[in-house]
Amino acid sequence: MRSLISLVRRPAEKPGRVDPAPSRWGYRFHRLMLTPSFRGFLRVGLPVIVIGGLVIGWAAQRENRDAAREVVAGLRQQIETRPEFMVTGVDVSGADLALAAAIGQVLSAHEIAFPVSSFALDLEEIRAAVTDLTAVRETVVRVRPGGVLEIAVDQRRPVAVWRHLDGLRLLDADGVMTGMIAARTDRPDLPLLAGDGVRAHTEEALALFEAARPLEDRVRGLVRMGQRRWDLLLDRDQRVLLPEQQPVAALERLLALDETQDVLDRDVSVIDLRNAQRIIVRVSPMGMDTLRLASGDGR
Amino acid sequence: MTRDLYQSQRAMRNMRRAAMQRGVIAVLDVGTSKIACLVLRFDGPAPDGDSGVGRMAGQSQFRVIGAATTRSRGVRFGEIEAMAETERAIRTAVQAAQKMANVRVDHAIACFSGARPRSYGLDGSVDLHGMPVTDGDIGAVLAACDVPDFGAGREVLHAQPVNFALDHRSGLADPRGQIGNRLSTDLHLLTVDGASIQNLLHCIKRCDLELAGLASSAYVSGISSLVEDEQELGAACIDLGGGASGISIFWRGHMIYADSVRMGGDHVTSDISMGLQVNVAVAERIKTFYGGVEATGMDDREMIEIGGDSGDWDKDRRTVSRAELIGIMRPRVEEILEEVRARLDAAGFDQLPSQQIVLTGGGSQIPGIDWIAGRILGSQIRLGRPLRVQGLPQAATGSAFAAAVGLSLFAANPQDEWWDFEIPAEKYPARSLKRAVRWFRDNW
Numbered sequence: 155m156r157s158l159i160s161l162v163r164r165p166a167e168k169p170g171r172v173d174p175a176p177s178r179w180g181y182r183f184h185r186l187m188l189t190p191s192f193r194g195f196l197r198v199g200l201p202v203i204v205i206g207g208l209v210i211g212w213a214a215q216r217e218n219r220d221a222a223r224e225v226v227a228g229l230r231q232q233i234e235t236r237p238e239f240m241v242t243g244v245d246v247s248g249a250d251l252a253l254a255a256a257i258g259q260v261l262s263a264h265e266i267a268f269p270v271s272s273f274a275l276d277l278e279e280i281r282a283a284v285t286d287l288t289a290v291r292e293t294v295v296r297v298r299p300g301g302v303l304e305i306a307v308d309q310r311r312p313v314a315v316w317r318h319l320d321g322l323r324l325l326d327a328d329g330v331m332t333g334m335i336a337a338r339t340d341r342p343d344l345p346l347l348a349g350d351g352v353r354a355h356t357e358e359a360l361a362l363f364e365a366a367r368p369l370e371d372r373v374r375g376l377v378r379m380g381q382r383r384w385d386l387l388l389d390r391d392q393r394v395l396l397p398e399q400q401p402v403a404a405l406e407r408l409l410a411l412d413e414t415q416d417v418l419d420r421d422v423s424v425i426d427l428r429n430a431q432r433i434i435v436r437v438s439p440m441g442m443d444t445l446r447l448a449s450g451d452g453r
Numbered sequence: 454m455t456r457d458l459y460q461s462q463r464a465m466r467n468m469r470r471a472a473m474q475r476g477v478i479a480v481l482d483v484g485t486s487k488i489a490c491l492v493l494r495f496d497g498p499a500p501d502g503d504s505g506v507g508r509m510a511g512q513s514q515f516r517v518i519g520a521a522t523t524r525s526r527g528v529r530f531g532e533i534e535a536m537a538e539t540e541r542a543i544r545t546a547v548q549a550a551q552k553m554a555n556v557r558v559d560h561a562i563a564c565f566s567g568a569r570p571r572s573y574g575l576d577g578s579v580d581l582h583g584m585p586v587t588d589g590d591i592g593a594v595l596a597a598c599d600v601p602d603f604g605a606g607r608e609v610l611h612a613q614p615v616n617f618a619l620d621h622r623s624g625l626a627d628p629r630g631q632i633g634n635r636l637s638t639d640l641h642l643l644t645v646d647g648a649s650i651q652n653l654l655h656c657i658k659r660c661d662l663e664l665a666g667l668a669s670s671a672y673v674s675g676i677s678s679l680v681e682d683e684q685e686l687g688a689a690c691i692d693l694g695g696g697a698s699g700i701s702i703f704w705r706g707h708m709i710y711a712d713s714v715r716m717g718g719d720h721v722t723s724d725i726s727m728g729l730q731v732n733v734a735v736a737e738r739i740k741t742f743y744g745g746v747e748a749t750g751m752d753d754r755e756m757i758e759i760g761g762d763s764g765d766w767d768k769d770r771r772t773v774s775r776a777e778l779i780g781i782m783r784p785r786v787e788e789i790l791e792e793v794r795a796r797l798d799a800a801g802f803d804q805l806p807s808q809q810i811v812l813t814g815g816g817s818q819i820p821g822i823d824w825i826a827g828r829i830l831g832s833q834i835r836l837g838r839p840l841r842v843q844g845l846p847q848a849a850t851g852s853a854f855a856a857a858v859g860l861s862l863f864a865a866n867p868q869d870e871w872w873d874f875e876i877p878a879e880k881y882p883a884r885s886l887k888r889a890v891r892w893f894r895d896n897w
Contacts, residue, residue, distance in 0.1 A: 173541065174523065174545050175541035175542065175544050175545040176544055176545065176548050178544070178659075181544045181547075181548055181660070181661075182661065184548055184551065184552070185548075185551065185557050185661060188551055188555065188556060188557035189557050190557075
């Protein structure tokens with residue numbers, strides 16, 4: 155009966171009750187865990203030390219380091235050579251045939267052979283190399299979606315031909331040489347300049363050509379005299395000496411004079427505009443003779 | 454007074470200050486039936502003005518962030534009897550409170566109820582020669598008190614100046630700065646058994662805590678249970694504990710007498726246990742559920758199953774009427790209260806203008822005790838519950854926690870004690886020079 159009762163009923167009071175008190179070391183451990191600095195150490199310091207120790211211990215072996223480097227290099231290679239990142243062609247825009255060929259040469263000089271990964275392209279370097287070409291003013295280089303290297307070139311437009319010691323050169327509006335031509339007839343549409351110090355004053359020369367547009371078919375070219383002023387050469391060996399200051403105004407005055415008095419149509423060889431107060435006209439020797447005959451002085 | 458005690462009390466005071474600066478302190482009430490631990494967090498003084506709540510004697514400074522209580526072991530009559538057991542019980546309470554507070558506590562303030570406290574009223578006086586009272590004079594007048602021979606092996610627990618008198622004006626709380634000829638003081642000195650303090654110190658040290666203060670639980674119960682005007686007009690606080698019942702008498706805001714009766718609720722429990730032939734745990738349960746001190750006709754019919762675990766049907770099915778239980782409890786409660794009465798009479802409590810008596814402690818929860826205490830102690834009886842402090846759990850607001858709560862208040866706003874003032878050096882050069890100057894002025 156008693157054994158049955160003890161099975162059915164829980165004893166009211168267990169004889170050997172468990173001591174609720176923590177052990178001394180348990181108590182100390184609990185207090186340690188409540189110490190803020192220790193908890194901070196457990197949360198931050200310990201993981202850092204363990205992970206750092208493991209990493210350092212592993213990396214202490216040379217073969218481990220090499221293997222890791224290999225894996226990284228392989229992964230890098232794998233990603234870089236994905237088709238999404240491959241550049242398969244080049245698209246040069248804004249350049250004429252000769253410049254495009256020159257750009258192609260630049261690319262091959264940089265040993266760029268398509269297809270190439272876009273990670274391997276140094277766009278800044280390409281841009282600098284292309285911009286270094288004399289015929290290029292500005293370049294935009296980018297990899298277009300679809301794997302095309304786009305080189306957008308702002309090509310320098312030649313506006314004049316410059317006859318210099320060793321031949322004919324093309325100049326753009328900034329006075330930069332954009333190329334050479336073999337003969338004047340290659341670019342008959344461009345005005346001709348000559349003399350030293352032309353490049354720095356190309357703009358002035360263009361203004362003069364613009365002012366001289368009424369004489370367009372007669373203008374042969376501009377010559378820079380003594381690196382300080384211009385001479386306008388017309389056909390029939392006529393030469394207009396323009397002043398150093400405000401040559402355009404002087405030329406316009408000459409044109410006005412020409413319109414009223416047909417100065418240029420007369421048989422004069424030199425028109426000197428250098429002194430604004432007094433235009434000096436030199437008549438050609440033939441004209442001189444004619445003039446003398448006409449005046450009846452037949453000696 | 455030995456310089457030794459002075460130093461150790463000062464060290465504790467400094468430690469308490471350090472603990473308050475760190476912001477966390479534990480309050481430990483080592484009682485006979487339970488050990489309570491509260492963890493207080495001090496946030497500094499509360500901002501005045503915006504909330505409309507003042508400092509409230511330091512109560513607004515702290516908040517209870519951890520509270521735990523455990524059954525006490527190894528303590529009898531409020532004194533530690535089995536050190537290892539007590540140490541484990543303290544550890545249990547402290548660990549649980551720390552867990553609740555989630556902070557580590559390094560400093561503890563402890564109180565205990567036993568150790569045979571004995572009160573002495575001392576007085577001393579010092580000549581001022583018409584000079585304003587300074588801090589040094591306060592120290593001097595305290596040092597001038599005649600210390601009685603309280604016997605070897607006794608230690609001073611509290612030494613509180615309760616009154617200052619300047620010439621013929623008495624009842625000064627703070628005479629500093631006032632001018633007079635003769636400063637005298639009344640000092641309340643409370644001594645306890647040195648061995649019990651040593652035991653408690655050892656237990657707390659074994660728990661890796663630093664003791665930052667000691668107090669008598671009768672005193673701190675009075676702090677928490679008596680309202681301010683009771684403390685001012687005169688009242689006695691009876692802390693009916695498990696193994697000892699503390700008595701403290703307050704007057705003019707200071708404790709003027711403390712004593713303890715070495716009887717308490719545990720004796721009631723053991724009476725029930727013996728009378729009903731049940732074990733102590735069952736007796737305690739019966740006492741707390743059905744206990745009382747005033748039998749009515751209804752109680753004759755209310756039968757309590759007291760059970761047993763003997764396996765014998767007749768024994769396990771025993772019942773007693775509640776009247777019988779009351780009949781067992783009442784003589785013991787009366788005996789305790791009569792002993793309290795005797796102590797109060799010996800202390801001259803009936804001379805006080807107010808005869809207010811406040812019952813607190815776990816024993817004050819016995820139904821009808823206010824009625825029976827009224828017959829024994831006098832008519833002005835009320836049951837006191839401790840003051841409400843911030844963050845105290847509902848379970849710890851009962852009157853059994855009067856000492857723990859009072860100890861928190863004591864920690865926040867301690868009473869000035871003797872050792873808070875400098876001991877005057879006997880040969881003080883500036884003073885002797887002043888004396889010489891005065892001698893010249895008087896004689897020339």
